[in-house]
Amino acid sequence: MYIRQNCIVVISLIVIVLTPIQAISEQSTQWRLPEGAKARLGKGLINDISYSPDGKTLAVASSIGVWIYDAQTGEELDLLTGQKAWVLGVVFSPDGKQLASHGQGYHNSFYVYDTQTWMIQHTLTHDEDRYFISSVVFSPDGLVLASCGSLDNTINLWDSKTGRRIGTLKHNPKGSPSARDLTFSPDGETLISQSTDKIIFWDIKTLTSLQTLSVPTNRSLYSMALSPNGKLLAGYSSNKRESFIYFWDVNTGRLQRTIEAPESWGLRFSSDGENLLSASYNDPVHVWDVKTGRLVDTFYAGESRGVAQGIRGWAFTPDGETLALASYAGYVELWDAKTFRLLHATNITRHADTCNSVAFSSDGKMIASGHGDARVRLWDADTGDFKRELIGHRSNVVSVAFSPTENRLASGSYDRTIRLWEYNKTTISFGGFGGGAVINTGHKGVINAIAFSPNGKMLASGSSDGTTRLWDVNTGAHLRTFPPMDSVIVESVAFSPDGEKLASGGLFDIHLWDVNTGRLIHNLNREYYSLGGQSIAFSPNGKMIAGIFEADLSEWDRGDRPPPGDGIGLWDVDTGKLLRRIRTGRTWSIAIHPNGKTIVSSGGFYDMETGGHLHTYKGGSRSLAFTPDGETLASGGYDGTVLLWDITPTGAPVSPARDASGNTLSVDVNGDGDVNVLDMVLVANAFGKSDPDVNSDGDVNVLDMVLVANAMKDRESNVAAREIFFKNHIQPILAERCAISGCHAAPGVAGLDLSKYDTFKKGGANGPAFVAGNGKGSLIVKRIDGGGMPPGGPPLTTDQILFFIYWIDQGAANN
Numbered sequence: 001m002y003i004r005q006n007c008i009v010v011i012s013l014i015v016i017v018l019t020p021i022q023a024i025s026e027q028s029t030q031w032r033l034p035e036g037a038k039a040r041l042g043k044g045l046i047n048d049i050s051y052s053p054d055g056k057t058l059a060v061a062s063s064i065g066v067w068i069y070d071a072q073t074g075e076e077l078d079l080l081t082g083q084k085a086w087v088l089g090v091v092f093s094p095d096g097k098q099l100a101s102h103g104q105g106y107h108n109s110f111y112v113y114d115t116q117t118w119m120i121q122h123t124l125t126h127d128e129d130r131y132f133i134s135s136v137v138f139s140p141d142g143l144v145l146a147s148c149g150s151l152d153n154t155i156n157l158w159d160s161k162t163g164r165r166i167g168t169l170k171h172n173p174k175g176s177p178s179a180r181d182l183t184f185s186p187d188g189e190t191l192i193s194q195s196t197d198k199i200i201f202w203d204i205k206t207l208t209s210l211q212t213l214s215v216p217t218n219r220s221l222y223s224m225a226l227s228p229n230g231k232l233l234a235g236y237s238s239n240k241r242e243s244f245i246y247f248w249d250v251n252t253g254r255l256q257r258t259i260e261a262p263e264s265w266g267l268r269f270s271s272d273g274e275n276l277l278s279a280s281y282n283d284p285v286h287v288w289d290v291k292t293g294r295l296v297d298t299f300y301a302g303e304s305r306g307v308a309q310g311i312r313g314w315a316f317t318p319d320g321e322t323l324a325l326a327s328y329a330g331y332v333e334l335w336d337a338k339t340f341r342l343l344h345a346t347n348i349t350r351h352a353d354t355c356n357s358v359a360f361s362s363d364g365k366m367i368a369s370g371h372g373d374a375r376v377r378l379w380d381a382d383t384g385d386f387k388r389e390l391i392g393h394r395s396n397v398v399s400v401a402f403s404p405t406e407n408r409l410a411s412g413s414y415d416r417t418i419r420l421w422e423y424n425k426t427t428i429s430f431g432g433f434g435g436g437a438v439i440n441t442g443h444k445g446v447i448n449a450i451a452f453s454p455n456g457k458m459l460a461s462g463s464s465d466g467t468t469r470l471w472d473v474n475t476g477a478h479l480r481t482f483p484p485m486d487s488v489i490v491e492s493v494a495f496s497p498d499g500e501k502l503a504s505g506g507l508f509d510i511h512l513w514d515v516n517t518g519r520l521i522h523n524l525n526r527e528y529y530s531l532g533g534q535s536i537a538f539s540p541n542g543k544m545i546a547g548i549f550e551a552d553l554s555e556w557d558r559g560d561r562p563p564p565g566d567g568i569g570l571w572d573v574d575t576g577k578l579l580r581r582i583r584t585g586r587t588w589s590i591a592i593h594p595n596g597k598t599i600v601s602s603g604g605f606y607d608m609e610t611g612g613h614l615h616t617y618k619g620g621s622r623s624l625a626f627t628p629d630g631e632t633l634a635s636g637g638y639d640g641t642v643l644l645w646d647i648t649p650t651g652a653p654v655s656p657a658r659d660a661s662g663n664t665l666s667v668d669v670n671g672d673g674d675v676n677v678l679d680m681v682l683v684a685n686a687f688g689k690s691d692p693d694v695n696s697d698g699d700v701n702v703l704d705m706v707l708v709a710n711a712m713k714d715r716e717s718n719v720a721a722r723e724i725f726f727k728n729h730i731q732p733i734l735a736e737r738c739a740i741s742g743c744h745a746a747p748g749v750a751g752l753d754l755s756k757y758d759t760f761k762k763g764g765a766n767g768p769a770f771v772a773g774n775g776k777g778s779l780i781v782k783r784i785d786g787g788g789m790p791p792g793g794p795p796l797t798t799d800q801i802l803f804f805i806y807w808i809d810q811g812a813a814n815n
């Protein structure tokens with residue numbers, strides 16, 4: 001429930017919270033951002049592309065949603081984020097009025113959008129599958145949608161106009177391979193489903209199987225394609241040693257031809273049916289003559305950039321004259337579909353693979369991000385503009401670091417090299433030392449991390465071979481090798497602020513070394529917890545070092561529940577003593593604010609002195625970095641993007657504590673990332689006990705209750721002080737919790753359609769959903785404040801409820 005207590009306790013602790021600002025102008029970098037983020041750099045990894053039937057629009061399925069582009073200009077038109085997971089596929093209806101998307105996520109649903117409004121029209125859900133929908137196709141007349149799930153052995157047929165299920169097909173018995181791809185025959189009378197062990201032809205009218213095609217034993221079928229005239233079916237099959245493409249006669253089911261082929265993720269016939277194309281993430285596109293089975297051409301994406309690349313998506317224009325290729329590096333090129341020669345690159349760019357590392361330049365004006373597509377990307381930290389792409393590595397770029405003293409950037413890669421790049425304010429120029437730009441490190445394993453020394457003269461590298469090495473930045477000379485760690489793999493490295501110590505983090509331990517002598521100073525305490533060295537950081541004063549830990553399940557000998565989840569460990573650098581453990585939940589990265597008082601993990605901010613939870617942000621990340629002034633946080637994610645968060649100090653009341661075992665507590669008593677009435681109930685039910693003792697006075701009493709209530713009130717004040725926007729704050733909640741669930745998408749239960757602003761404003765059978773200027777008195781607030789809505793799921797968080805209240809109080813504009 002929303003805050004009803006009036007008790008306020010004045011507490012002077014200054015904490016860090018996230019608030020949106022207007023420093024970056026409204027553009028696609030700000031579309032559909034997580035709450036609190038001010039910009040998104042990059043557009044997410046491409047998984048599929050599809051042209052509208054008129055060829056005017058291109059839909060791009062990405063790791064952050066569906067991007068809608070003007071196919072002629074490459075201009076971004078919209079970003080659809082109804083699906084709260086990676087989107088793996090998109091397809092337009094034959095009349096272009098609908099767009100279906102499907103992808104990952106444990107909600108076994110896919111979505112149909114109205115292409116006039118780009119609002120969700122239908123949310124269609126499988127009954128059994130609890131993973132993701134693997135294929136969705138329209139029938140040629142557009143009246144039927146067919147879908148199959150990755151763990152579901154059924155195929156569902158839907159009325160595309162009403163969203164009603166009209167049939168179900170069983171591709172395989174439970175426990176056998178499920179259907180992973182679907183296609184309709186050109187006349188729409190037959191549906192073809194493909195799993196790894198077979199292909200089945202179905203009569204759509206009778207819902208019965210017509211014929212089954214099998215693949216040889218010990219081979220798995222991964223993709224298929226039907227020729228434009230519907231007479232020939234191709235399938236790609238592979239085992240660990242070899243791979244083949246099969247051609248079947250659709251009418252007879254007879255295998256016509258088998259050709260040996262390279263690894264492929266997809267097949268597609270040319271519009272005239274004379275060629276079959278096979279695609280790969282790493283290898284070139286192969287073109288096969290359908291009549292002879294002969295390889296007639298190969299070509300890579302990336303020719304417009306001078307770098308050969310595999311592809312992640314492809315689509316023919318409706319007229320069949322042009323082939324669009326989405327390269328692994330995240331841009332779209334257009335090729336002649338007859339000659340398979342490059343026509344030109346498009347303006348559709350900045351779709352990148354996983355962001356493994358992010359760093360700010362010493363002046364805070366530039367951001368570097370290292371990606372899984374072997375690229376380093378440079379961004380303007382103030383505007384969010386993409387500046388440049390650095391190409392040179394042959395594999396995953398896992399670590400980037402700016403020199404603290406020179407205009408120099410270093411990048412480390414799985415190709416076992418370190419590259420140095422020199423730059424100035426207006427241009428990035430490839431430079432280096434001793435006439436070369438590459439340090440061939442000699443590591444026997446991949447490089448996982450690099451770091452500059454504070455004076456910029458040395459560079460450290462950590463590798464999966466277990467060693468940490470030091471390099472002279474100016475000459476490239478090898479200075480020292482620190483011996484292998486107990487955990488075998490070095491995942492992170494960091495210099496102390498004075499440059500005298502070097503920390504190397506592994507899977508199970510963190511070693512602290514003397515830089516000058518190579519002596520091991522400490523093997524940090526792991527008596528109670530096995531460490532995870534994916535990320536380590538020194539405090540600005542050099543007195544503490546932080547690292548990620550995981551709960552040691554060997555200690556779990558009780559019959560109730562295992563130990564709490566992962567978190568952060570803080571150690572005294574001089575003594576090596578473990579100072580405290582902070583429960584954060586699963587995290588991959590940490591960063592310490594320049595003020596030395598706050599540490600951030602993949603999901604929240606914590607007070608380093610007390611371990612108390614200060615603030616939650618929804619930007620789960622693989623890499624974190626603060627600007628030197630501490631005013632901006634950058635988080636790089638698995639989705640390939642970098643999110644920028646504005647950091648503003650406020651006087652939020654927080655009084656965390658630790659329990660008898662040394663584990664930290666805070667006003668967020670139940671650890672759900674929200675301070676609300678549930679935390680107060682837990683405290684109230686524990687009166688007279690010793691846990692949860694919020695203020696550490698040895699007793700749970702009304703004082704603990706006051707601290708929680710005060711934090712709730714302060715959160716309300718923080719929200720009230722902000723301008724709430726419908727598109728950024730309200731609409732995403734409605735889409736995720738109300739409209740997508742099916743209850744209040746058109747036409748909506750009780751006539752209440754929450755899928756768009758106009759129908760939300762109109763209300764339903766029970767009257768207007770809100771009255772501008774009267775947040776607490778509006779019907780929508782009364783329903784969500786009591787916890788009864790939305791049904792079938794967790795209630796909205798306190799912040800989310802407050803968003804509705806103050807958006808309505810501020811006039812409920814369609815902003």
